[in-house]
Amino acid sequence: MLVGPLGAARAANPEDILIMQTTKGTVKIALRPELAPKHVAQIKALVAKHFYDGIIFHRVIDGFMAQTGDPTGTGMGGSDLPDIPAEFSGAHFGRGTVGMARAEDPNSANSQFFIMFADGGFLDHQYTIWGQVTEGMDIIDQIERGEPPANPDKIVKMRLASDPN
Structure with missing residues (x-):
């Protein structure tokens, strides 16, 4: 079970769980x-195309967040899909929250996203939240720091839990 908005329990649908294999785990x-249907649809479309496989964490700020999703590794790139309109919500940017970079x-959000290391309430209502780490924050905590990191970690493979490949 996952905790949904307002603490309501909801079942974990394999179509709504991402498995992200990184160089750290x-x-x-x-x-x-329920918070960001257009952003979730875009992430799912990119995952289906294996877009994220091999992409580095290009901006990793200790005590703040780890950012990835740029195929150029510079922070300036994106996918060939159209940008997505903002879907701001009342949800809070806490530790493990996954938000869309823009x-x-x-x-202007497209493919880049970030995972919060710590509370980031100053981002509330300014960036779109589309996910929450449910397992592996200890792995995220190990991502190499830097802007860009000297030896960046990467997403080896990212798939929906419903996809056996």
Whole structure:
């Protein structure tokens, strides 16, 4: 069971669980389509195309967050899919929250995302939350720090729990 909005328990649907294998280990992320349906759909589409496989964590700030999802590794790249309009919610950016990175324009999110190391309430209502780490925060805590890291960790493979490949 996962805890949903307002603490309500909800069943873990394999279609809404991401398995992210990193160079440090495996992380499970519960998708939050009730908060950000367009963002979750975009992430699922990119995962189905194996877009994230091999992409580095290019911006990792101790005490803040680990960012990935840029195929160029520079923080300036994205996918060939269209940008997504912001889906801000009342959800809180706590430890393990997964949010969508964007440029100054709130409607510029595409493929980059970040995972919070610590509380980030200052991001509430300004960035879209689309997931929550449910297992493996100890793995995220081990990601190499830097902007960019000298020896970056990467996503080896990312799949939905419902996908056997």
